[in-house]
Amino acid sequence: MPYAPEHDEIPNPLRPGLRADSAPEPCSVVIFxxxxxxxxxxxxxxxxxxxxxAHLPAAFGIVGVSKSAYSHEEFAQEMREAVGRFSRTRPxxxxxxxxxxxxxxYVAGSFDDQETFARLRAQLDELDxxxxxxxNRLYYFATPPSTFPTxxxxxxxxxxxNPPLDTRFTRVVIEKPFGRDLASARALNRLVLETCxxxxxxxxxxxxxxxTVQNLLVFRFANSIFEPIWNRxxxxxxxxxxxxxxxxxxxxxxxxxxxxxxxxxxxxxxxLVCLSALEPPVSFDADSxxxxxxxxxxxxxxxxxxxxxxxxxxxxxxAPGSVAGADVPGYQQEKEVAKGSRTPTFxxxxxxxxxxxxxxxxxxxxxxxxxxxxxTEIAIHFRPVPHPLFGEGTTQPNVLIIRVQPEEGIAxxxxxxxxxxxxxxxxxxxxxxxxxxxxxASPEAYERLLLDAMRGDxxxxxxxxxxxxxxxxxxxxxxxxxxxxxxxxxxxxxxTWGPAAADELLAQDRRVWRRL
Amino acid sequence: MEETVSDAYGEPIxxxxxxxxxxxxxxxxxxxxxxxxxxxxxxxxxxxxxxPETVSxxxxxxxxxxxxxxxKAGEALEVxxxxxxxxxxxxIADQGIEQESLTAxxxxxxxxxxxxxxxxxxxxxxxxxxxxxxxxxxLLRPDLPMVVVWGGRPQGDLLRRVVESADxxxxxxxxxxxxxxxxxxxxxxxxxxxxxxxxxxIFPWQALAADTLDVPDLxxxxxxxxxxxxxxxxxxxxxxxxxxxxxxxxxxxxxxxIRAEGEAEQEKASASTPVPRAARLGLGHVKxxxxxxxxxxxxLVREKDVLISQVKGDDDGFCAHRVRLPPEMPGRLLxxxxxxxxxxxxxxxxxxxxxxxxxxxxx
Numbered sequence: 001m002p003y004a005p006e007h008d009e010i011p012n013p014l015r016p017g018l019r020a021d022s023a024p025e026p027c028s029v030v031i032f033x034x035x036x037x038x039x040x041x042x043x044x045x046x047x048x049x050x051x052x053x054a055h056l057p058a059a060f061g062i063v064g065v066s067k068s069a070y071s072h073e074e075f076a077q078e079m080r081e082a083v084g085r086f087s088r089t090r091p092x093x094x095x096x097x098x099x100x101x102x103x104x105x106y107v108a109g110s111f112d113d114q115e116t117f118a119r120l121r122a123q124l125d126e127l128d129x130x131x132x133x134x135x136n137r138l139y140y141f142a143t144p145p146s147t148f149p150t151x152x153x154x155x156x157x158x159x160x161x162n163p164p165l166d167t168r169f170t171r172v173v174i175e176k177p178f179g180r181d182l183a184s185a186r187a188l189n190r191l192v193l194e195t196c197x198x199x200x201x202x203x204x205x206x207x208x209x210x211x212t213v214q215n216l217l218v219f220r221f222a223n224s225i226f227e228p229i230w231n232r233x234x235x236x237x238x239x240x241x242x243x244x245x246x247x248x249x250x251x252x253x254x255x256x257x258x259x260x261x262x263x264x265x266x267x268x269x270x271x272l273v274c275l276s277a278l279e280p281p282v283s284f285d286a287d288s289x290x291x292x293x294x295x296x297x298x299x300x301x302x303x304x305x306x307x308x309x310x311x312x313x314x315x316x317x318x319a320p321g322s323v324a325g326a327d328v329p330g331y332q333q334e335k336e337v338a339k340g341s342r343t344p345t346f347x348x349x350x351x352x353x354x355x356x357x358x359x360x361x362x363x364x365x366x367x368x369x370x371x372x373x374x375x376t377e378i379a380i381h382f383r384p385v386p387h388p389l390f391g392e393g394t395t396q397p398n399v400l401i402i403r404v405q406p407e408e409g410i411a412x413x414x415x416x417x418x419x420x421x422x423x424x425x426x427x428x429x430x431x432x433x434x435x436x437x438x439x440x441a442s443p444e445a446y447e448r449l450l451l452d453a454m455r456g457d458x459x460x461x462x463x464x465x466x467x468x469x470x471x472x473x474x475x476x477x478x479x480x481x482x483x484x485x486x487x488x489x490x491x492x493x494x495x496t497w498g499p500a501a502a503d504e505l506l507a508q509d510r511r512v513w514r515r516l
Numbered sequence: 517m518e519e520t521v522s523d524a525y526g527e528p529i530x531x532x533x534x535x536x537x538x539x540x541x542x543x544x545x546x547x548x549x550x551x552x553x554x555x556x557x558x559x560x561x562x563x564x565x566x567x568p569e570t571v572s573x574x575x576x577x578x579x580x581x582x583x584x585x586x587x588k589a590g591e592a593l594e595v596x597x598x599x600x601x602x603x604x605x606x607x608i609a610d611q612g613i614e615q616e617s618l619t620a621x622x623x624x625x626x627x628x629x630x631x632x633x634x635x636x637x638x639x640x641x642x643x644x645x646x647x648x649x650x651x652x653x654x655l656l657r658p659d660l661p662m663v664v665v666w667g668g669r670p671q672g673d674l675l676r677r678v679v680e681s682a683d684x685x686x687x688x689x690x691x692x693x694x695x696x697x698x699x700x701x702x703x704x705x706x707x708x709x710x711x712x713x714x715x716x717x718i719f720p721w722q723a724l725a726a727d728t729l730d731v732p733d734l735x736x737x738x739x740x741x742x743x744x745x746x747x748x749x750x751x752x753x754x755x756x757x758x759x760x761x762x763x764x765x766x767x768x769x770x771x772x773x774i775r776a777e778g779e780a781e782q783e784k785a786s787a788s789t790p791v792p793r794a795a796r797l798g799l800g801h802v803k804x805x806x807x808x809x810x811x812x813x814x815x816l817v818r819e820k821d822v823l824i825s826q827v828k829g830d831d832d833g834f835c836a837h838r839v840r841l842p843p844e845m846p847g848r849l850l851x852x853x854x855x856x857x858x859x860x861x862x863x864x865x866x867x868x869x870x871x872x873x874x875x876x877x878x879x
Contacts, residue, residue: 010739013766014726017863019855020719022727023839051840052791054720058822058838093791099840132835134731167732437571437601437632 034064209445321494595847753800761871
């Protein structure tokens with residue numbers, strides 16, 4: 001929502017019933033880490049695409065802040081090249097770019113230096129004058145987490161964070177990883193909330209900006225036929241897979257610190273668990289949805305002992321192998337990765353949600369690097385028919401698959417009669433493909449999330465308690481698996497779906513992973 | 517019953533329109549054979565070796581009174597139909613040609629493998645037009661909403677019957693003299709679920725006016741808006757009347773004024789820009805909206821592809837907002853209207869009623 005009316009304020013007489021989306025208020029977006037990869041590949045192309053779609057206010061500016069030395073013009077030129085390479089709409093439209101680039105500025109300097117922030121402030125004031133950005137600021141921390149405390153302190157010291165109810169908004173977007181365990185996440189939350197109000201904080205998880213992830217809520221709560229069977233009585237198990245075929249791609253140093261548990265499980269994968277398992281929210285506002293997600297996270301059984309972790313968690317690390325017909329090195333041969341590293345690049349976990357709806361239904365989640373292909377999906381496996389009317393083993397249980405990427409869509413696997421005189425069932429799949437059904441190009445996740453942040457809508461951003469609850473689950477696993485007594489991750493050849501131990505995890509329950 | 521069935525790759529047919537490549541056409545001499553049409557549609561779906569899977573969210577019925585009207589609207593229908601997968605039934609009733617003929621042209625549009633539009637173009641001339649309505653009703657896909665695009669004036673028996681059976685009717689008041697808003701108002705008063713491309717055309721103006729009153733420093737002016745004024749390009753158009761009607765229906769005792777000034781923009785040559793530009797400022801389109809909440813005056817004005825809102829009388833006057841108008845593509849407005857598949861847009865109904873009153877006072 002563009003604004004929250006105060007209780008004594010006269011409501012806007014022109015707002016009710018409007019079908020057109022409102023543009024965000026005029027504002028400047030400050031990208032800390034402006035010369036970095038995220039700004040080049042995602043953020044600036046996303047902002048440009050918002051301009052192309054006429055979703056941005058024309059009174060808009062971007063300020064990049066980094067150590068690298070650029071003039072405004074050099075920075076704008078580099079951003080134009082980045083848009084030309086990474087934008088989903090290409091080629092760059094010269095007229096739209098000209099207007100867009102007129103609001104691009106750059107401030108070079110160290111984040112430790114107060115002078116950097118004095119120059120930034122002056123630059124923002126200048127944009128307010130020449131671009132009518134009206135003092136509204138969206139600060140985007142596209143920087144390593146270690147810089148967050150410094151940035152927050154400097155912004156506060158420079159008087160660049162307005163109170164939440166000020167007429168000029170200040171919002172802070174924070175990239176993952178938000179902390180590296182529960183203690184550091186809590187410390188960071190404390191620091192953030194000493195500087196800002198929770199209403200000003202936008203912790204981004206770009207998975208939540210994906211259309212299919214949002215469609216999961218529509219699918220569950222706009223269709224009456226699925227919700228009655230969305231529970232332990234009808235669902236046998238849920239499998240969530242988030243795999244990618246890529247290896248380190250120059251991110252070895254970051255990955256050594258993070259590993260799969262911090263990089264994927266704590267955020268993206270647990271968000272998918274939440275959206276699959278949450279109860280219907282009372283309304284579709286930010287806090288109602290997030291209240292239901294937090295209930296799921298709190299209901300997930302934590303693993304408090306090494307035995308529990310060993311029984312429910314399998315970690316892996318890729319060894320040399322072949323992906324898509326090309327030989328690829330193992331994790332330990334990647335740049336900036338230590339020989340003998342114990343960092344997991346794969347995790348398979350059996351989660352139990354202790355709730356009325358889900359108790360006893362295992363949620364098997366797995367995520368890994370160097371898988372045979374990029375595939376993220378949620379598969380709801382329903383119970384088999386109670387009586388095999390057409391012969392033992394002739395029918396397979398129904399599976400509902402929500403594909404997050406690639407080929408976003410939904411598929412339902414069910415039995416149909418093979419044409420002929422006998423009753424011979426065969427499993428068939430009914431496929432709904434997002435891209436086919438709705439020919440309109442879906443916006444990139446970052447487009448949606450940046451627009452929401454500019455509008456002040458926090459529905460698709462994670463809240464303080466959500467982050468901490470997710471760390472409680474993953475932190476307990478990390479405590480055990482990062483101790484030297486825990487065995488190192490199981491090696492698996494690159495180009496496979498993880499180590500054999502991941503299959504054994506399901507075999508214990510007489511189940512198998514879905515073949516992807 | 518039918519005279520000919522052909523793969524009419526470029527072969528002219530009797531309704532005067534040129535068939536598209538890959539269309540199947542069938543001519544009937546007395547009545548329409550619906551089973552034959554469904555059979556040929558099946559054949560069209562199976563052609564090309566692709567999957568015959570079909571995705572549909574609505575029946576989109578478009579009614580025209582000449583082949584030329586249909587040809588003009590064809591691209592917009594196709595684009596909107598691709599964004600909202602549908603069975604498109606285009607009905608062309610041309611009574612201007614005496615010779616009796618009845619033709620169906622059938623084709624499918626694929627997107628990413630699946631069929632997202634089944635297109636049936638029914639053309640009739642002379643007395644054969646009497647068969648079109650029942651043929652159209654027989655070709656509707658069951659259980660899907662029916663949205664009618666009405667290319668004619670908002671009056672007549674056919675429209676009355678359509679109003680009774682359709683979930684929604686989309687018209688374009690901007691394509692007719694604004695006096696027809698009175699007819700639309702009377703249909704709306706009877707509960708007709710009418711949508712209007714002219715209404716979709718003013719969405720950016722409405723959003724900008726509302727956004728301006730959401731600017732924190734300007735919220736104090738919300739309760740005191742007294743007067744509003746609209747300037748249209750070249751002539752007073754339905755868009756301007758709807759904009760004023762909307763404001764009048766939202767704000768009590770609002771004094772309003774509308775006038776025409778200057779000229780409409782000439783048709784643009786199709787510029788080859790990577791991103792399409794906003795629609796031109798057509799005859800009767802809005803070029804300025806001003807409303808006064810003393811001491812502040814809010815002026816929203818179109819400058820090329822950008823809408824700008826400025827405020828005077830509050831501090832020293834400043835620019836509250838600038839928004840780029842959406843890039844214009846064929847079918848964009850229709851696709852916007854198709855987001856609402858049934859029922860009435862109450863805000864629109866109120867705006868039309870207010871606009872009709874305004875028209876009455878002017879005459």
